[in-house]
Amino acid sequence: MRRREFLGVLGGAVSAWPLVAHAQQASMPVVGLLRIGAPAEHLIRVFRQALAEAGFVEGRNVVIDYRPVEGDYERLPALATDLVRRPVTVIVAITTPPALAARAATATVPIVFSVPDDPVKLGLVTSLARPSGNATGVNFMLSELGAKQLGLLHELVPRAARFGLLVNPHNTNAEAVKDVMTAASAIGVGVDVREASDSRGIEAAFSVFAQNRIDALVVGTDRFFFRRRLQLATLATRHAIPAVFNAREYAEVGGLIAYGTSLVEVYRQVGIYTGRILKGEKPADLPVVQSSKFELVINLPTARAFGLEIPPQLLARADEVIE
Numbered sequence: 001m002r003r004r005e006f007l008g009v010l011g012g013a014v015s016a017w018p019l020v021a022h023a024q025q026a027s028m029p030v031v032g033l034l035r036i037g038a039p040a041e042h043l044i045r046v047f048r049q050a051l052a053e054a055g056f057v058e059g060r061n062v063v064i065d066y067r068p069v070e071g072d073y074e075r076l077p078a079l080a081t082d083l084v085r086r087p088v089t090v091i092v093a094i095t096t097p098p099a100l101a102a103r104a105a106t107a108t109v110p111i112v113f114s115v116p117d118d119p120v121k122l123g124l125v126t127s128l129a130r131p132s133g134n135a136t137g138v139n140f141m142l143s144e145l146g147a148k149q150l151g152l153l154h155e156l157v158p159r160a161a162r163f164g165l166l167v168n169p170h171n172t173n174a175e176a177v178k179d180v181m182t183a184a185s186a187i188g189v190g191v192d193v194r195e196a197s198d199s200r201g202i203e204a205a206f207s208v209f210a211q212n213r214i215d216a217l218v219v220g221t222d223r224f225f226f227r228r229r230l231q232l233a234t235l236a237t238r239h240a241i242p243a244v245f246n247a248r249e250y251a252e253v254g255g256l257i258a259y260g261t262s263l264v265e266v267y268r269q270v271g272i273y274t275g276r277i278l279k280g281e282k283p284a285d286l287p288v289v290q291s292s293k294f295e296l297v298i299n300l301p302t303a304r305a306f307g308l309e310i311p312p313q314l315l316a317r318a319d320e321v322i323e
Contacts, residue, residue, distance in 0.1 A: 029278050031064045032065045032090070034069075035069070035095065056278055076097055089277075093113045094113075103135055108134055110135075111136075112274050115138075116139075128290065131286065131287070145259065146179045146218060151187075153217075155311060160215035162212070162215050163217065166196060166217065167194075171221075202235065206236075217244070219232055233302075245258040246258065247263055251299045261293065261294055273289075297321075298320075299322045
């Protein structure tokens with residue numbers, strides 16, 4: 001073969017490589033990941049690992065299309081609709097607003113959700129045991145734990161007479177607020193409810209809490225709060241307000257005490273269900289998983305900063321004590 005002919009053949013082969021790569025990628029199943037905020041990398045690793053155990057490795061035989069929303073929940077319906085049009089093989093919807101947006105966007109594309117609220121009440125499924133539609137997933141039940149969190153905090157700060165409750169007004173957690181208020185009434189303490197949906201709002205809420213001299217604080221379940229956990233833990237310490245949070249990750253960055261579902265376990269289960277659906281199973285045949293693994297984590301350095309003595313019985317119940 002002459003040199004010019006050889007170069008021509010080589011050039012044609014090289015130019016074809018991107019087309020081949022694109023065709024290979026187009027033939028892969030696509031998982032649309034719809035969530036609020038950028039992924040917490042350690043949790044996404046758990047999701048990927050569960051997919052890999054099912055035989056699906058990102059970039060090799062599955063594509064993951066990340067669609068995060070920063071604060072502006074009104075963009076969720078458009079993002080969900082865009083994923084359906086792409087089209088994707090399955091939509092993974094993390095927390096309630098993305099799950100509702102995905103459910104409204106399609107009645108056919110499989111959806112795997114993780115929500116802190118009852119998915120039947122949300123209209124995502126007709127039954128936990130038999131979802132009967134195109135959606136299934138995990139109920140990690142954080143919205144139902146507010147009363148328990150208040151009780152733990154009252155056990156830690158028994159003289160507290162006035163509690164604060166921080167919620168995101170964009171979140172569908174009215175039932176959780178009701179539960180905390182009911183629990184507070186049962187033990188004879190007052191609750192000062194404040195709202196925040198951005199960083200400045202969090203700062204303003206803490207200023208009001210400090211002015212009102214609350215004795216302790218319950219931070220509501222919310223993805224935005226989870227992303228701002230360092231700010232929340234720092235402000236609680238700065239204003240000397242003992243606070244309880246809903247995930248161990250808060251305690252790991254300086255939060256006093258955390259009680260809630262293991263988010264690592266939630267993401268693992270979401271990955272398992274996504275893998276099963278990619279293999280051909282139908283959401284209607286996969287019962288909604290009710291989280292059963294709950295963690296109590298106590299940060300001792302933060303307790304010392306508050307001058308608090310952790311009751312021995314509370315330490316004995318802790319799943320982890322951060323030294």
